[in-house]
Amino acid sequence: MTRKYLPVAAMWLGFSLASLAQQPKPEELPSAPEPNTAPNAPATRLAGGVVVERATPNALPLSIDEAIGRGLQHNLGIVLALQNQRSVHGQVLQVKNNLLPSMTAVAKTSTQQINLAALGFNPNTISIPGYVGTFPQIVKVDVTSAQLNLNQQLFNVPAYYLYRAAQRADDVASWTTLNERGVVALNVGSQYLRAVADASEIENARALLKADEVALNQATASHDAGVGTHLDVLRARVQLQTQQQTLINAENTFAKDKIALNRLMGLPAEQELTLTDTTPYAEFAALPLDQTMSLAYERRKDLRSLEAQMDVADRTQKAVKYERLPSLSFDGYYGVLGETHGLYHGVFSAVGKLTFPIFQEGQLRGEREVAQSQLIGLRQQIQSLKVTIEQQIRSAMLDVEATDDQVKVAQSNVGLATQALQDTTDRFAAGIDDNLPVVQAQATLASAQSRLVETLYQYNQAKLRLARNTGVVETQYKTYLGR
Structure with a gap:
């Protein structure tokens, strides 16, 4: 790599890292789970390798493992991260090629007809002692040549450190892809749990709707028998219609959340x-804070990506530092040259070039300042991210603990509300009371059931968020959800 291209290459590394940093290997990371993938939906393959999924005629059975597996394969964020990784790897190979010998083979033949008189040559203008005669004014020249050209950097320290920086840029792209996988797993898992919660809401709404139909029938029968009031019938009918609205809203929410899940899975x-x-529920015993922090510092891909970026900046700084050193390169060729169908003879050239930078102090100091600022900035980002990781883990642990307690309270509330509804229903059926307490007890039970569904969702989401903040x-x- 010639010295004049070094700043350009360094700028390319900076731009690559800037784009990678917008997205967040300990050794031997555990591989992603291998879900039992459901039958693939039909797909249309377009030009350029673009695959467009098509809907299946029947409903697609889907577990949370299959949903996350599909998301990790087809989510657009994953696809773009993989293509970005390929792009960076290709650019790294280009940087590497500058340190390797460059050899090209050239073969060419040419035919020329030259008007010597037009170029100012004629027998009168040429005076050569002992030469008498003329030469043709129009000549034809046929030349054929073949040669091998070789170029090799023999000593170029900046190019070496720039190549090492490019290697770490490849690692940055890998960490960015792994970080995107964590984002997709969290989003798909949370959306699946949201849809499961919606399905639970629908089941609860349907069960309460059936109970409201029974209550309406009882109120109507009592009114017809002359032992009930028309007000009881009106209350029961209003409660039934209110529950019908609740069911319609729950079904609509469920349908929209499944569309969002489809989007995340591609x-x-x-x-x-x-x-x-179904909605999983298992108490989770989190690791102690110090162990969780150690695991997060080892497994958080956004942190590892920043550390790799700092290595890139450090090696780029060394490349800029050693620009003051001379560089040594070799250029040469060997081949044959001669008249076509005539006599050929070997030709060669061997050139060693030693280059010293002179009067470039302003440029060198400017590049050094840029490299140092990038390095200091990355160190600050790493320190800030570590503080953020601790804050995220502490918050997630508090959420897990609080939502676990809320689930237990919500379960108890559902039991109490169910018993209260049963008691008030028995009193109404026995003619001891009107159906107002029944309507109130049904509303209380509906609220308790909805709260239980929501707290179960929040509890599982908090555990997934803790797993995400830990980097696993x-x-x-599965371990965090207790499956």
Whole structure:
């Protein structure tokens, strides 16, 4: 790599890292889970390797493992991260090629007809002792040549450190892809749990709707028998219609959340899904804070990406520092040259070039300042991210603990509300009281059931968020969910 291209290459590394930093290997990271993937939906393959999924005629059975597996394969963020990784790897190979010998083979033949008189040559203008005669004014020249050209950097310290920086840029792209996998696993898992919660809301709404129909029938029968009032019938009918509205809203929310889940998995919006998993509930015993922090510092891909970027900046700074050193290169060729169909003879050239930078102090100091500022900035980002990681883990642990307690209270509330509804229903059926307490007890039970569904969702989401903040969500989500 010639010295004049070094600043350009350094700028390329800076721009590559800037784009990678917008997205967030300990040794031997555990591989992502291998889900039992459901039958693939039909797909249309377009030019350029673009695959467009098409909806299946029937509903697609889907577990949370299959949903996360599909997301990790087809989510647009993953696809773009992989293509960015390929792009960076290709650019690294280009930087590497500058340190390797460059050899090219050239073969050419040419035919020329030259008008010597037009160029100012004629027998009268040429005076050569002992030469008498003329030469043709129009001549034809046929020349054929073949040669091998060789170029090699023999001593170029800046180019070496720039190559080492490019190697770490490849690692940055890998960490960015792994970080995107964690984001996708969290989003898909959370959306699947949201849809499962919606399905639970629908089941609860349907159960309460049936109870409201029974209450309406009882109120109507009592009124017809002359032992009930018309007000009881009106209350029961209002409660029934209110519950019908609740059911319609729950079904609509469920349908919209399944569309959002399809989007995260790269499936068509019209793809029907049958969620095969129910809301999981298992108490989770989190690791102590110090162990969780150590695990996060080892597994957080955004942190590892910043550390790799700092290595890139450090090696780039060394490349800029050693620009003051001379560089040594070799250029040469060997081949044959001669008249076509005539006599050929070997030709060669061997050139060693030693280059010293002179009067470039302003440029060198400017490049050094840029490299140092990048390095200091990355150190500050790493320190800030470590503080952020601790804050995220502490907050996630508090959320897990609080939502676990809320689930237990919500479960108790559902039990109490169910018993209260049963008691008030018995009193109304026995004619001891009107149906106002029944309507109130039904509303209380509906609220308790909705609260239980929501707290279960919040509890599982908090555990997934803790796994994400620890950096293991894509590999250990099952452990955190207790599945």
